[in-house]
Amino acid sequence: DAGVIQSPRHEVTEMGQEVTLRCKPISGHDYLFWYRQTMMRGLELLIYFNNNVPIDDSGMPEDRFSAKMPNASFSTLKIQPSEPRDSAVYFCASSPSHNEQFFGPGTRLTVL
Amino acid sequence: GESVGLHLPTLSVQEGDNSIINCAYSNSASDYFIWYKQESGKGPQFIIDIRSNMDKRQGQRVTVLLNKTVKHLSLQIAATQPGDSAVYFCAALNDYKLSFGAGTTVTVRA
Secondary structure, eight states, rough: OOEEEEEOOOEEEEOOOOOOEEEETTTTOOEEEEEEEEETTTEEEEEEEEEEEEEOOHHHHHHHTTEEEEEEEEEEEESSOOOGGEEEEEEEEESSSSSOEEOOOOOOEEEE | OOOEEEEEEEEETTTSSSSOOOEEEEEETOOOOEEEEEOOOOEEEEEEEEEEOSSEEOOOOEEEEEETTEEEEEEEEEEEEEGEEEEEEEEETTTTTTEOOOOOOEEEEE
């Protein structure tokens, strides 16, 4: 198995632009998680899905952030419009249960 | 909710020595804990986990100890190697969500 796949690995954009991050979870995993990692706040859970359904989005910072999971093998995290304070590394993780989570390599987002 | 914190942000250890990384959690209802290792430019990688009905679990060169009385968790790495240099996170599961500590950066001296 290739593990969790994320794209792009790096994204540089200008303030106000729309950003879409993509994730392919490990096949057979029913849970998918989106995290954000910054030096100041560490790893923060943004949202998680179970069987493609969003279960808890209480970590999504504001309405500019949205996440979808149209099928079991694909999820997106969208920021529109992006702001410099959104600069961070965004991780996607998947899990066969609520326990051990397998992380992708992350997308490093820089908003200028 | 859950608050997870590490005692030391950095740890420098001589190659071949044992390393101990400590972590404290706040919610006594947390029942599952994981240690992750994150190398530069990569995502966190699972090292070892432990459930609240245990107080010790061993893996390959790693041991996790759980003290529920004082809500303390530790990771011991035996015979630390250069490849062990990384940031180590503890995480606690509560209400179906993992809460991560800030991370301890371990540097192995040759």
